[in-house]
Amino acid sequence: MKDIIKELRTAGLATFFLAIILCCLYPLCVWGLGQLLYPHQADGSLLTEAGAVVGSSLIGQGFIGQEYFHPRPSAAGAGYDAAASGGSNLGPLSKKLLDMAAQRVAAYRHENGLARDALVPADAVTASGSGLDPHISLQNALLQAPRIAQARNISLESVRKKIQEHSEGRDLLVFGEPRVNVLMLNMSLNRTR
Amino acid sequence: MDMYGWIQLALFAGLLLALTKPLGVYLASVLDAGGKTFLDPVLQPCEKLLYRLFSIKSQDEQNWQQYAVSLSVFSLVSLLFSYAVLRLQHVLPLNPQGFGPVSPDLAFNTAVSFTTNTNWQSYGGESTLSYFSQMVGLTLHNFVSAAAGIAVATALVRGLSRHSARTIGCFWVDLVRINLYLLLPLSLILAVFLVSQGVVQNFKPYAAAKLLEPHTAVAPAITNIATQTIAQGPMASQVAIKMLGTNGGGFMNANAAHPYENPTPLANFLQMLAIFLIPSSLTYYLGRMVKNQRHGWAVWAAMLLLFLAGLTVCWQAESAGNPRMHALGVNPLGGNMEGKEVRFGIFNSALFATVTTDASCGAVNAMHDSFTPLGGLIPLLNIQLGEVVFGGVGAGLYGMLVFVVLTVFLAGLMVGRTPEYVGKKIEAYDVKMSALAILILILSILGFTAWAVVSNWGLAGLNNQGPHGLSEIIYAYSSATGNNGSAFAGLTTNTPWLNTTLAFAMLFGRFFMIVPILALAGNLAKKKLLPQSEGSFPVTGLTFVVLLVGTILIVGALTFVPVLSLGPVVEHFLMTKSAVVF
Numbered sequence: 044m045k046d047i048i049k050e051l052r053t054a055g056l057a058t059f060f061l062a063i064i065l066c067c068l069y070p071l072c073v074w075g076l077g078q079l080l081y082p083h084q085a086d087g088s089l090l091t092e093a094g095a096v097v098g099s100s101l102i103g104q105g106f107i108g109q110e111y112f113h114p115r116p117s118a119a120g121a122g123y124d125a126a127a128s129g130g131s132n133l134g135p136l137s138k139k140l141l142d143m144a145a146q147r148v149a150a151y152r153h154e155n156g157l158a159r160d161a162l163v164p165a166d167a168v169t170a171s172g173s174g175l176d177p178h179i180s181l182q183n184a185l186l187q188a189p190r191i192a193q194a195r196n197i198s199l200e201s202v203r204k205k206i207q208e209h210s211e212g213r214d215l216l217v218f219g220e221p222r223v224n225v226l227m228l229n230m231s232l233n234r235t236r
Numbered sequence: 237m238d239m240y241g242w243i244q245l246a247l248f249a250g251l252l253l254a255l256t257k258p259l260g261v262y263l264a265s266v267l268d269a270g271g272k273t274f275l276d277p278v279l280q281p282c283e284k285l286l287y288r289l290f291s292i293k294s295q296d297e298q299n300w301q302q303y304a305v306s307l308s309v310f311s312l313v314s315l316l317f318s319y320a321v322l323r324l325q326h327v328l329p330l331n332p333q334g335f336g337p338v339s340p341d342l343a344f345n346t347a348v349s350f351t352t353n354t355n356w357q358s359y360g361g362e363s364t365l366s367y368f369s370q371m372v373g374l375t376l377h378n379f380v381s382a383a384a385g386i387a388v389a390t391a392l393v394r395g396l397s398r399h400s401a402r403t404i405g406c407f408w409v410d411l412v413r414i415n416l417y418l419l420l421p422l423s424l425i426l427a428v429f430l431v432s433q434g435v436v437q438n439f440k441p442y443a444a445a446k447l448l449e450p451h452t453a454v455a456p457a458i459t460n461i462a463t464q465t466i467a468q469g470p471m472a473s474q475v476a477i478k479m480l481g482t483n484g485g486g487f488m489n490a491n492a493a494h495p496y497e498n499p500t501p502l503a504n505f506l507q508m509l510a511i512f513l514i515p516s517s518l519t520y521y522l523g524r525m526v527k528n529q530r531h532g533w534a535v536w537a538a539m540l541l542l543f544l545a546g547l548t549v550c551w552q553a554e555s556a557g558n559p560r561m562h563a564l565g566v567n568p569l570g571g572n573m574e575g576k577e578v579r580f581g582i583f584n585s586a587l588f589a590t591v592t593t594d595a596s597c598g599a600v601n602a603m604h605d606s607f608t609p610l611g612g613l614i615p616l617l618n619i620q621l622g623e624v625v626f627g628g629v630g631a632g633l634y635g636m637l638v639f640v641v642l643t644v645f646l647a648g649l650m651v652g653r654t655p656e657y658v659g660k661k662i663e664a665y666d667v668k669m670s671a672l673a674i675l676i677l678i679l680s681i682l683g684f685t686a687w688a689v690v691s692n693w694g695l696a697g698l699n700n701q702g703p704h705g706l707s708e709i710i711y712a713y714s715s716a717t718g719n720n721g722s723a724f725a726g727l728t729t730n731t732p733w734l735n736t737t738l739a740f741a742m743l744f745g746r747f748f749m750i751v752p753i754l755a756l757a758g759n760l761a762k763k764k765l766l767p768q769s770e771g772s773f774p775v776t777g778l779t780f781v782v783l784l785v786g787t788i789l790i791v792g793a794l795t796f797v798p799v800l801s802l803g804p805v806v807e808h809f810l811m812t813k814s815a816v817v818f
Contacts, residue, residue: 050306050309051309053291055313061376061415064416065420066371069424070473073431074470081431085436096443096445099443102464102495105449105451121457123461125467126363126465126466127363130493130603131603132699132700132724133605133726134818135574135807135811136817136818162566164566165569169561171578172585173490173494173577180578182567213240214505217244218500218504218505219581
């Protein structure tokens with residue numbers, strides 16, 4: 044019995060003092076170093092325009108207008124809800140998933156003026172895991188380019204150039220996939236208007 | 237399966253191999269109470285202070301029962317601490333979003349989940365928990381449950397390497413040294429690197445962004461959207477240890493798929509490496525301690541083999557994609573992108589899913605629920621094999637050693653000799669304890685699943701019907717029992733019944749496993765050392781690796797093939813050969 048009380052006391056002390064080191068000092072250390080070395084990233088890579096926050100370069104945003112590049116479908120809240128991240132979690136045989144995909148494929152072909160049997164990029168009609176994916180594939184962006192050129196009354200060439208400017212290659216030439224940041228691309232389109 | 241995938245895989249395996257020895261050597265000094273490390277000048281004063289506060293001495297030793305009691309008492313006390321933090325978060329500081337207290341069953345489930353190194357999450361982080369709850373209530377366990385796992389593995393290795401000994405080390409000393417010298421410095425480095433990649437670390441309220449194009453969303457309900465609320469928090473510090481400690485609990489609901497938790501492919505690569513780093517080095521530590529380095533590498537090789545086999549199947553299945561989607565006009569070259577991020581693509585999602593379930597990490601960078609049937613079978617099977625492929629920190633090694641004991645025993649039966657392992661005679665007691673550790677996992681997984689699938693409370697949470705629904709339930713109990721924490725996340729588990737049964741599955745999977753392991757450690761330590769003879773079964777080389785892999789697969793296959801056939805396998809054939817949908 045005395046042993047158990049001694050063990051309980053040690054366990055209590057260990058919980059308390061380890062919490063101070065691991066849950067206070069350590070996060071504060073990372074916070075201090077982060078704010079000192081990478082303040083922009085540590086505060087969320089936020090983008091501002093005329094002093095107001097308009098988003099984050101890491102977090103996707105919903106767009107539906109003809110003059111904007113469209114991001115991937117999102118299952119986060121009502122779409123791109125950055126306080127409720129998440130995927131659809133629908134399995135490959137889910138009727139809901141397949142019905143939605145059929146709709147999205149039809150809509151994508153229609154708004155981008157594609158042929159009725161044109162293949163649609165996989166990322167354009169599937170929801171991401173986070174619901175906040177800021178990127179689309181290069182192929183997806185290029186298929187949307189004519190629509191944007193027409194809606195904004197600018198040359199297709201200049202839209203393609205914008206896509207090139209905002210496409211990111213693989214990290215260190217090997218890691219991950221090439222991609223285009225939708226929010227950054229749309230912001231830059233607005234700036235040239 | 238493109239060239240870039242193969243290059244990334246080669247880099248991943250190569251770097252893991254290169255880091256195994258240096259960190260293994262370092263581990264050997266950390267796990268020796270009197271060991272010297274290059275961090276002594278900074279950390280030793282802190283270590284000594286902690287011993288003084290706990291009134292213990294660094295040369296104290298415990299027998300296996302005392303070790304088990306200390307570990308259990310500490311787990312219980314820290315569990316209650318986290319439960320209290322979660323229940324009281326509305327009165328505690330650092331709650332800028334003003335979240336209310338966590339409900340009793342969810343708080344119990346969450347506290348158990350983090351104490352057992354599972355990090356199963358029935359909640360969404362950014363919509364439920366305050367910064368204080370995350371940083372103190374949960375991060376504490378990310379460190380100490382990882383340290384406890386490594387401590388148990390260390391105790392077992394000590395049991396193997398000592399002879400005619402009564403003690404297997406001191407839990408409190410192991411706990412302090414592993415946290416201070418191993419987890420803390422590694423986490424600090426990784427966390428700062430992650431901030432440089434874009435992982436947030438602040439205490440600000442959620443940011444409000446004015447949308448570039450305010451618009452009306454039509455699904456799921458008509459909503460006018462003019463602003464975007466962007467969740468923030470002290471994330472980098474928690475993400476670093478959640479990977480290194482193979483905990484896996486996400487700061488945000490979407491875990492490592494969230495662009496803040498895992499912003500770049502480079503950050504993703506290092507997070508995956510961080511998961512395997514310590515488990516891989518522990519095999520080197522094993523070899524060093526039993527004075528048979530080739531045995532350590534043989535265990536490593538068996539792990540690598542199982543890892544590569546699983547990865548290839550998962551990668552292939554996800555690249556091939558979903559034929560039902562292709563029939564609708566989706567480009568088949570894109571693979572199965574539902575639930576995946578563009579920056580990671582197919583390969584890095586498949587690799588992450590394999591790594592996180594080989595180890596008992598459970599972080600996810602893609603939604604396993606939306607994987608193809610065979611792609612999702614691999615994570616599930618990895619967990620059911622006992623997460624011994626590198627495995628959780630410590631838990632992977634002691635799980636693997638149980639299979640090694642079993643392999644040696646089976647080999648002994650085949651040739652008709654008394655089995656021995658690194659100079660220790662393996663007797664009835666040792667085999668019983670090993671078998672017990674394996675059977676408890678199986679009983680908990682299959683028992684709870686069987687109960688849930690015939691109960692209304694089990695079926696109520698399903699997001700998918702048909703065979704995929706069965707997969708969701710079996711995945712939940714496998715993940716909880718295996719202390720993994722990843723999920724087929726469509727299953728709505730935040731209900732009193734599921735929260736409670738899953739919490740018990742986690743407790744069984746953790747402590748009913750640890751106690752037999754410590755008993756085995758204590759019994760092995762007592763034995764005398766036998767001289768190596770001609771008849772000793774060699775625990776190095778190809779024969780051993782093949783036998784070990786075979787034992788793991790046979791135990792796993794015999795147990796889980798029936799239920800896997802009814803879930804993912806039947807779903808695969810329905811997907812490719814029929815028109816049925818659910």
